[in-house]
Amino acid sequence: MTDAQLVARAQGGDLQAFEELVMKYQREIYGLACRMVSDPEEAKDLSQQAFMQAFIYIKSFRQDAQFRTWLFRIAINQCYNFLKSRKKFGEPVDCDEVALVAEEDSPEEELVSRDERQRVYAALKKLPPKQQAVLTLKLEQGLSYQEISGVLGGTPGAARVNYCQALKNLKKYLKSEEEDEVAMRASPTVAPRVSRR
Amino acid sequence: MKWQCALLQRWLPEYPDGDLPAFWLRRLKPHVERCPSCRQELAALKEMAQAIRTAPVADPGPEFWSEFSREMHLKLVQAAQEGRMAPARSSWWGRIPYLVGASALAALLLWVAVSHQTSRQAGPAAPQIAQPAQEKGAKEQLAVAPQAPAGEEPNSYLYVSNNHGAGAPPEEDLGDDLDATLSGMTPQQKETFLKRLSQQQKDGSCIKSYSSIFWA
DSSP: OOHHHHHHHHHTTOHHHHHHHHHHHHHHHHHHHHHHHOOHHHHHHHHHHHHHHHHHTGGGOOTTSOHHHHHHHHHHHHHHHHHHHHHHHTOOOOTTHHHHHHHHHOTTSOHHHHHHHHHHHHHHHHSOHHHHHHHIIIIISOOOHHHHHHHHOSOHHHHHHHHHHHHHHHHHHHHHHHHHHHHHHHHHHHHHHHHHO | OOHHHHHHHTTGGGTTTSSOOHHHHHHHHHHHHHOHHHHHHHHHHHHHHHHHHTSOOOOOOHHHHHHHHHHHHHHHHHHHHHTOOOOOOOOHHHHHHHHHHHHHHHHHHHHHHHHHHHHHHHSTTTHHHHHHHHHSOHHHHHHHOSOOOTTOOSSOOOEEOOOOSTTOOOOEEOGGGHHHHHHTSOHHHHHHHHHHHHHHHHHTOSBOOOOOOOOO
16 A cells, blocks of 8 residues: 555544554654664654654645655654754763664674774764754665755755765764774873883 | 866765766766866765665664554554544635635724824814913913914924024024923023014014924
8 A cells, every 4th residue: 555545544544554654664764763863762752753743743744745755854853853952951872872772683793893883873973963864864765855855944956965065074073083093092002101201 | 176176076976876967977977087086085975875874773673663563553542542633734715714804804903003093193283282372471472372373284393583683693493492492591581582582573583383382
C-alpha cells in the first residue's frame, strides 16, 4: 500500500494505517534524530514525539507534499527544539553514546575503524544543526536538494551550498582533531625531556 | 583562490555523478583536470562524504524496535481515545463566514472612527470665542476680542505690531503666547502693553483676527 493510501486511511481515523507508516519510517526518523542530538535515548523520545505530532496533525496534511518529507520536517523541528532547550539549560550529553551503540552492534570492527567513526561523530556534533540535518538528509536518507529545501526551508541552491559548507566544516574539524591528537601524543615525549633537565 | 575556482567549487559536491546541470558539467570537467586546488578540494569533499556513509548510526536491534513499537502503539491509542487529533484544516469555503464577519466589523470600526473625527472638527471651538471677551474687563476686551466680524474664521491668531516707528523690529506674532507674554510682566508693564495694544487697535496696526485668548 502506498503512502498516500495509508495517509488517507489514517486521516479517516484508521490507527492501524498510521502504525504501518510508523513501522515504515521509524528507522529513518530515529537515525536522523540520533545524528542530530547524539544521544540514543533522546533520539528515541524525539522520534516518538515526531510520530505523535504527525498523528495529531495528520488531518491537516495535504497530499501535495510527500508524507516522508513532512515527517522529516516534524522530526527536525523536534530536534531543533530539543537542542535549543539543551543549550539553554546546559544539559551535559556524552557524545560517545551513539558510538557505543554502534560498537555493541559490531564487535568485530577493528579498533582503528572504531576510532575513525568516533572522530566522525565528534566532528559531526560540532556542526550547526542545520548542516548536520543537510548531511544526514543528503548522504543517509538520499534526499535531493529539492526535497531538502522542502524539509528545511529555503531554495535547492541554498541547500546545495549548505551541504558543501557542511562537508568543508567537517573536514576542518577532523583536521583540527588530528592536530590535537598529534599534540597529545607529542607531549609525553616532551615532558620527560623537560623533567630530566 | 581564483574567482573561477570559487565559482565552480560550489558545484563540486555534485561532480561528476551528482545532480549537476549540463552547463556546469561542461565547465567543471576541464577545469578540474587542470586545476590542482579544485582537484584537492574535490578529493576532500568525497572523503568526507564517504566518512559519513561508512559511519552510519547503527541499528539498535530488534528488541529496541519491538519496545519502540509497543510504546508508540500505547501512545497512539491513548491519543485517539482522548480525541487529541486536530481537525482538518478548513477550506476557503468554510472560512467565508469569518471573512464576511471580519470585513463587516472593520467597516463598522472605520465608520465609528470617521464620525467621531467629524464631530470633533465641527464642534466646540466657536462658543469659546465670545465667552472670555464678555466676562473680562475693558482692557482685556481690547486685547482679546475686538468683535471679529461675522464669518471670520475662529481659529486664527492675534497679530500685534510692537513697533512704534521707523526702524522698529518687524511685526511680532504673539499668537497663543499672549498669556505667557502677559504673565511674565509686572502690572505696570502689563498696563503699558495693553494701552499700546488698544492704541494700535484704534489706529488699525493691530490686526484683529483672533480666536480666544485667556488670561487672569
